[in-house]
Amino acid sequence: MQISRSIQTSWVLAALVWTSVLVSAHPSQQQAPTVRKEWRTLSKHDKSSYIRAVKCLLRKPALTPAFNNSGVISRYDDLVYTHIQQTFEMHYTGHFLAWHRYYVAVYERMLRDECGYKGAQPYWDWTLDTPADKWASSPVFDPITGFGGNGGFVEGDTSNPFEVPGRTGGGCVRDGPFAGIPDLVHLGPMASVTYNPQCLKRDFSPYFAGRYLAMNQTQLTLAAPDFGSFDRIVEGSPSFEASGVHGGGHYGAGQIGDLYVSPADPIFYLHHANLDRVWWSWQKLNLDARLTDISGPILMMDYDNVKGGNVTLEFPISVGASAANVTVGDVMNIAGCGKNGVLCYEYDSVYTLQG
Ligand SMILES: [Cu+2]
Numbered sequence: 001m002q003i004s005r006s007i008q009t010s011w012v013l014a015a016l017v018w019t020s021v022l023v024s025a026h027p028s029q030q031q032a033p034t035v036r037k038e039w040r041t042l043s044k045h046d047k048s049s050y051i052r053a054v055k056c057l058l059r060k061p062a063l064t065p066a067f068n069n070s071g072v073i074s075r076y077d078d079l080v081y082t083h084i085q086q087t088f089e090m091h092y093t094g095h096f097l098a099w100h101r102y103y104v105a106v107y108e109r110m111l112r113d114e115c116g117y118k119g120a121q122p123y124w125d126w127t128l129d130t131p132a133d134k135w136a137s138s139p140v141f142d143p144i145t146g147f148g149g150n151g152g153f154v155e156g157d158t159s160n161p162f163e164v165p166g167r168t169g170g171g172c173v174r175d176g177p178f179a180g181i182p183d184l185v186h187l188g189p190m191a192s193v194t195y196n197p198q199c200l201k202r203d204f205s206p207y208f209a210g211r212y213l214a215m216n217q218t219q220l221t222l223a224a225p226d227f228g229s230f231d232r233i234v235e236g237s238p239s240f241e242a243s244g245v246h247g248g249g250h251y252g253a254g255q256i257g258d259l260y261v262s263p264a265d266p267i268f269y270l271h272h273a274n275l276d277r278v279w280w281s282w283q284k285l286n287l288d289a290r291l292t293d294i295s296g297p298i299l300m301m302d303y304d305n306v307k308g309g310n311v312t313l314e315f316p317i318s319v320g321a322s323a324a325n326v327t328v329g330d331v332m333n334i335a336g337c338g339k340n341g342v343l344c345y346e347y348d349s350v351y352t353l354q355g
Contacts, residue, residue, distance in 0.1 A: 033335045033346040034108075034120035036277070039146070039270055040128070040139040041348075046119050047145050051177050053117035054266045057110060058184070063321040071186040071195040075114065079107055080187050082320035084260045087191070091259065092235055094228075094296025094311030098328040101276050105331075105343055106323040107269050120345055123273035126249055127218055132166075132210030135252065140267060141176070147267050148176015151202040151254065164251045165240055166207025172199035178266070188261030200265060203254030208240070212248025221245055222282050222353045227293040230282055232303070234275065246275055280334055281350035291332050291340075 042050070060075035072081045083103070090099040108121035129138040141149040152171035156163050173179045183197030211217075221244065224230035236244030243251065249271040250262060262268050283290040292313060299308040313329030330341045337344040 031337075033337060033344050035346050035348050036120040036123055036273060037348045038125045038128075039122045042119070042122055044145055049117060050111070050119065050122060051147075051266075053111040053115040055177070056115035060114060065321075069194040071193050073186045073195070075110065077186050078320060078322050079103065079110075080261060080263045081193060082318075082322070083263045084187060084191055084193055085320070086318075087260045088300055092238070092301045093298060094231065094294060095298075095315050095317065095328055096235060096296070097231060097275070097279050098294070098311075098315075098331050099317050100272050101279070101334070101343070102317050102323075102326055102331045103263075103319050104269055104272050104276060105345070106319050108345070110322065121273050122270055123277050123347070124249075124267065124270035125274055125277075126209065126213040126245075126252070126271070127215045130210050130214040132206035135206035135209045136168075136204055140270060143175035143179075146176060147265075148173045148179050149202070150174070150204040154203075164203065164205045164208060164254075166205040167254075168204050168206065169201075169254055170203040171201060173202050185261070185264040188264065189258055190260045201254065202265070205252055205254070208243070209248055209252030212236075212243045213245060213252060217245055217248065218278060218351055219354060221278060222285065222351060224282065226295070227290070228295040230279075231296050234278065238301075245278060249275070276334070277347050278351060280347060281352070283332075284350055285353060292329075294328055294332070 039047070054076070057076040058074050062070075062072045062074055062078050062081075064070075064072045064078050064081055066072075072078060086099075090096055104121060111117040111121070124140050126138075129135050129140070136150060138146075140146050143149065151169035151173050153168060154170035156167060156170065178184055178200045182199055184200045185198040186195055187193055188196065188198070221230065221233045224233050234244050235246050236242050240247075240251070250259075253265070253267060253271070258264075294313055294315075295310050297303055297305060297308060298311055298315070302308055311328060313327065313332070315328045316325055317328060317331070318325045326342050330336075331343055333340045334343045335346050336342060
């Protein structure tokens with residue numbers, strides 16, 4: 001497994017003491033919740049404003065303190081770096097969804113406060129881009145009004161167990177706003193944080209997307225009776241044969257299939273906004289109870305609590321230099337708006353449980 005093969009790296013990562021520079025207050029200082037919408041429903045103007053703001057973060061200098069051969073060049077990299085640093089601390093854990101909820105909210109605030117973006121973080125409802133034969137023509141991948149499409153095909157190795165089934169790309173993206181930039185990505189692959197200029201790569205697997213992102217999988221996820229089982233269905237297991245909606249988006253699209261450096265592709269944030277929307281949809285099915293329902297291991301894959309306990313509402317979340325630390329309890333309510341937590345946004349629509 002990719003996970004166990006890299007588990008030694010995790011202890012190195014865990015040993016790195018992450019000193020967080022608290023630069024600003026919580027991402028919630030608006031009066032009324034902002035409303036997140038699906039990418040394809042944004043006007044042409046709003047789409048280009050969003051992409052312009054992403055490019056602005058790619059140009060702004062990083063806040064993370066410099067280190068030898070640092071690949072943390074831009075404000076955008078600050079968050080990629082944080083994700084790499086904490087990869088083995090917040091995937092396959094009880095705080096996976098809470099951590100990524102806060103992470104996306106901090107990104108959204110950076111776009112707004114530091115790059116003049118006026119809208120909310122858009123989400124990507126990938127159920128609309130299934131079955132598999134619709135995947136590559138998703139409006140999210142549009143070369144003019146989206147993030148560009150697949151990378152060129154690079155021969156793989158089908159005997160490699162880490163090769164994503166049904167992959168069709170693997171090279172640099174060939175069109176769209178992030179194509180033709182040889183040093184768009186500065187970090188990775190995997191846990192490397194030294195300066196390594198690369199193009200943005202994608203490796204679509206329409207098969208994988210169709211298998212794990214269709215509405216039947218979302219319905220299966222929403223039907224979970226409690227948070228612990230809900231989270232495990234979302235995350236799936238680290239096997240291509242037992243993925244969930246989380247892996248479906250990552251491996252369906254490619255570059256974001258690298259567990260560590262996946263936020264290097266700006267579509268990561270649209271994918272995770274929709275995962276957050278799946279969680280919020282599930283919470284709304286029984287909001288009173290589910291605003292406080294949290295469980296799952298503190299330590300990666302420790303579902304039987306052999307090495308540690310379960311996450312609680314007091315569990316801390318850090319996203320490094322980009323924002324103040326919060327707790328899981330602070331982010332349980334997306335529309336807390338300072339009264340019930342630090343977040344202040346809504347979704348224009350949620351998934352409902354059918355039949
Ligand atoms: Cu992640």
